[in-house]
Amino acid sequence: MTDPITVPERAPEDVPDFDHARAEAAVRELLFAIGEDPDREGLRETPARVARAYAELTHGLRQTAEDVLTTTFDLGHEEMILVRDIELWSMCEHHLVPFTGVAHVGYIPADTGKITGLSKLARLVDVYAKRPQVQERLTTQVADSLMEILGARGVIVVIEAEHLCMTMRGVKKAGARTITSAVRGGFLTNQATRAEAMTLIHSGTR
Ligand SMILES: Nc1nc2c(ncn2[C@@H]2O[C@H](COP(=O)(O)OP(=O)(O)OP(=O)(O)O)[C@@H](O)[C@H]2O)c(=O)[nH]1
């Protein structure tokens, strides 16, 4: 059985193009299924709109971490770099409703001092967020891709999110936040470095 957390990532070329016609037909069916009339005024354009929205919300399936980590600089900087409070919108793969919150992404560059642009860390989060996801997998995918592509000596990724499937339906517990972390390399072996990162993540105002 495939472990649902480490489900192998498909290469974008193995992911079929977004099928707008199929998505529209499915939304039209869903409207029938809930007892609506997709041909009534107000719903007529809805299947096409929803299809376009889902194409956008699943855009990450057709991107790779390499696509966004292209800009690298050799600044010779060997200390921790941390971007905190990166806004996050993803979609839970169990209910296809959003989960939203923030990601904190930190890394210690390779010995060569190879670093990437700060915005690229936020783009990387979106590559993995814009697809049906579970929070645990999103967290580890961001961490592992930074280790691999930048050759980072350490990575820490902390994600805090609220799952609307727990808020707007089901157990209905608004405000419950799920916190996941993935810690690699130097952040794992050096407790002081990890503690410094956690202090930076939790310092200041939000
Ligand atoms: N581990 C994990 N669980 C998630 C995530 N997103 C949603 N879930 C959970 O997935 C589970 C699916 O449980 P099921 O019992 O199959 O579905 P359900 O009957 O809709 O469950 P309820 O939400 O409890 O009503 C729920 O407990 C969700 O809270 C996630 O990112 N990670």
Ligand SMILES: [Zn+2]
């Ligand atoms: Zn869910």
